[in-house]
Amino acid sequence: MKLHxxxxxxxxxxxFTIRVNEGANFLKIWHYxxxxxxxxxxxxxxxxxxxxxxEKFEKGDVFLVGKDTPHMWLNDESYFAKESTLKAKxxxxxxxxxxxxxxxxxxPEMMHLSEFFNKARFGIKFLNVTQKQIExxxxxxxxxxxxxxxxxxxILNELSLCKNYKSLASLGYIKSFQVTKNETLxxxxxxxxxxxxxxxxxxxxAKIANMNATAFSRLFKRVNGKTYSRYLSEIRIGYACRxxxxxxxxxxEICYEVGFNNVSNxxxxxxxxxKCSPSSYIKTHLKNEVV
Numbered sequence: 001m002k003l004h005x006x007x008x009x010x011x012x013x014x015x016f017t018i019r020v021n022e023g024a025n026f027l028k029i030w031h032y033x034x035x036x037x038x039x040x041x042x043x044x045x046x047x048x049x050x051x052x053x054x055e056k057f058e059k060g061d062v063f064l065v066g067k068d069t070p071h072m073w074l075n076d077e078s079y080f081a082k083e084s085t086l087k088a089k090x091x092x093x094x095x096x097x098x099x100x101x102x103x104x105x106x107x108p109e110m111m112h113l114s115e116f117f118n119k120a121r122f123g124i125k126f127l128n129v130t131q132k133q134i135e136x137x138x139x140x141x142x143x144x145x146x147x148x149x150x151x152x153x154x155i156l157n158e159l160s161l162c163k164n165y166k167s168l169a170s171l172g173y174i175k176s177f178q179v180t181k182n183e184t185l186x187x188x189x190x191x192x193x194x195x196x197x198x199x200x201x202x203x204x205x206a207k208i209a210n211m212n213a214t215a216f217s218r219l220f221k222r223v224n225g226k227t228y229s230r231y232l233s234e235i236r237i238g239y240a241c242r243x244x245x246x247x248x249x250x251x252x253e254i255c256y257e258v259g260f261n262n263v264s265n266x267x268x269x270x271x272x273x274x275k276c277s278p279s280s281y282i283k284t285h286l287k288n289e290v291v
Contacts, residue, residue, distance in 0.1 A: 016095035044088035050123030051169025054238035066121030123168035
């Protein structure tokens with residue numbers, strides 16, 4: 001799974017773009033671009049990969065992905081079935097941090113938005129988004145010129161003040177991608193995302209990087225601040241959390257679905273990473289949903 005640089009540049013007559021993405025499924029490409037991306041999911045469900053973060057998405061979810069942060073929207077397998085009549089639909093807004101001028105967001109009144117854009121490099125999922133907020137984003141499609149820009153600023157301002165959100169990518173991943181632009185590790189990350197459900201060993205992944213296992217292990221830990229095995233476990237547990245919240249299959253089935261060979265190891269790794277058991281994780285989520 002190669003990482004693609006996608007052209008999301010804006011036309012000359014506008015400072016940011018708004019497009020409706022609609023079809024049988026979303027674009028299944030691991031990609032990045034210099035524009036920030038605000039996404040409102042209107043139909044469908046699946047898994048989004050942002051950096052090394054794995055998160056569920058469904059109707060009504062809103063995400064902000066930062067400049068040059070790799071990401072992919074992957075619909076559930078049912079959306080790729082030949083007989084499927086399911087549809088995926090979202091609104092995506094692409095804009096650069098300086099879309100209103102080099103120093104516009106450096107002014108005291110706008111500094112909080114500049115910090116908000118910097119925070120987006122980790123990928124942000126906004127929790128408990130209201131229908132009114134979704135409608136405000138949809139309304140942008142009907143506006144032009146000044147009114148469109150002012151409305152977009154209001155939406156960004158409201159989201160920047162949101163206290164209920166989740167950051168997706170880890171600091172280690174963002175540092176390695178945005179600072180070093182390490183193409184070797186980029187191939188490794190892409191390979192892990194594609195095969196994390198399988199039994200992929202350190203030796204196998206080191207070959208992707210054209211390195212021996214010992215040298216690769218040292219490089220990976222230095223860049224990410226964690227071992228390869230811990231990194232892989234975090235990806236698997238992140239995906240497991242998405243399956244747990246769906247409550248469509250039991251914990252034992254999820255264990256094998258995400259790449260673990262036995263339930264005891266799955267439970268052990270889950271507690272290490274999430275600081276609770278899978279069953280406690282479900283109960284906590286349901287409790288928060290009620291609240």
